Amino acid sequence: MTGFSKLAKVESKLLLRDPSAIFSMAVPLFILVIFSGGTSPGDTALPSMSMTIAVGLVGLYMVPTTLATYRERGILRRLSTTPVSPGALLSVQLILQLVFALLASAVLVTVSVVIFQAALPARAVAMVTAFLLGTSAIFAVGLLIAATAASGRAANGIGVLLYFPLAFLGGLMQPKEAMPELLATIGEFTPLGLFRQAVHDAWSGAATQPLLLAIMAVYALLIGLVAARFFRWE
């Protein structure tokens, strides 16, 4: 087997052994189960929130912690003395985390629809588009944390510290209708707020808001570029 596919195989085993993977899956599932008692059949708001929580935890918590730890432990440096570049490990990690976020989202959609009578996602293509653009934007923030944090522990701390205000602003702690207007407006333009709204629109069948998709794309690109520019390999 070539270095790249073996790397993907070993890294996916490591990902599944990481307790934070279970955490990132369990928390949104728990929220879904706890609060679904208060929703009516056909609801799509709560499922969209739970999906945003899952992707937020993967992007802001797992991505930066894993990558900064790899740097801190000298794993990226050790790889650069082999024929496989540390960039390959970085790519493999981002792809695996994306796949993990996708699987977590698929589980949440299935549980919502099958167990809690949520509506089926109304527009699949719009849903996938929202997922990909939003996940890219959130991962870019995670990558920026990984790029600048001094250690794995620091990255973990920054990720958690950033997650809570972003989750609050993004309308994941309470419906945005219940938030002060200013905060709700600001929240609409945060990565998690954009993701939640775009997914909710696609799931419920509301009209796609191209502005939301465009802002997510810009976030992904700009923050991603800054992260790449400042990424330290050692």
Place this chain on the structure above:
Amino acid sequence: MAVIEVNDLVKTYGRLPVVNEVSFSVEQGEIFGILGPNGAGKTTTVECAEGLRRPDSGSIRVLGLDPVRDGRELSHQVGVQLQESLLPENIKVWEALDLYASFYRAPKDWRELLEEWGLADKRQARFATLSGGQKQRLFIALALVGDPKVAFLDELTTGLDPAARRVTWELIKRIRTGGVTVVLVSHYMDEVEELCDRVAVFDRGRIVALDTPSNLISAVDADQHLRFRPLAPFDDALLMGLPGVVSVTRSGDRVIVTGRGDFAGAVTSALARGHVPVAELRVGRHTLDDAFVALTGRAFGTQETR
């Protein structure tokens, strides 16, 4: 044949030269030591040879290749164990070896390495659960899994207990037996003395001496002491005229003979000829520590801030 050739290597961080016009060459099949206190430029030099750092000036050839320009090709032919490099906590021993083997064109059979390095019963163990010695053995095995021609080992036994260090030394000797040239970075005198065919002694970014450990030690031109307790009376004149002897002094029932070169042999045979039995004979033997002090005018343990 020279496997590594370094000429006038300079590497500067900020305005501070960390490596300053260093030149040396490593011959095929030897264990070459790079010795010096912390901050002497040892690791930086080796990292330039590994292609991890770009020299400011000077040239490096490893197996005829430029570590910066031909880095990819070179990485197939060298094995590296880095100072302060770890593995993911949850990776299993066999997974790490299997993974690293997959990086190389013509890897060794990692199952054999597992046996050879005494890790067979730790095959399924996760990295975090290994002892210090086991981790180091795994790092060496990972450095060798690509079947390299040259292995760079940096501060291999730091943090190991004396028994684990001894075991590691035996294993390093075995690497050479397998035909691999070894570059060993160390700040342990005894380690270098035990293992290396030749040693470059680094101090403040420069090589202050390069020779075999025994030549470095014997080049220390300082007085040595021979102490003993005579069991029969004798006249100091018996020893004073001997070649190399500088002085004979008495302290209580002890005699201390000071001398240079191979005076100790002359003293003991003169005592035997004069029928003077002695007890508690001690020779103050020079070590690489003495060589370092003689070369730099400083004790080895003196740490420099970078």
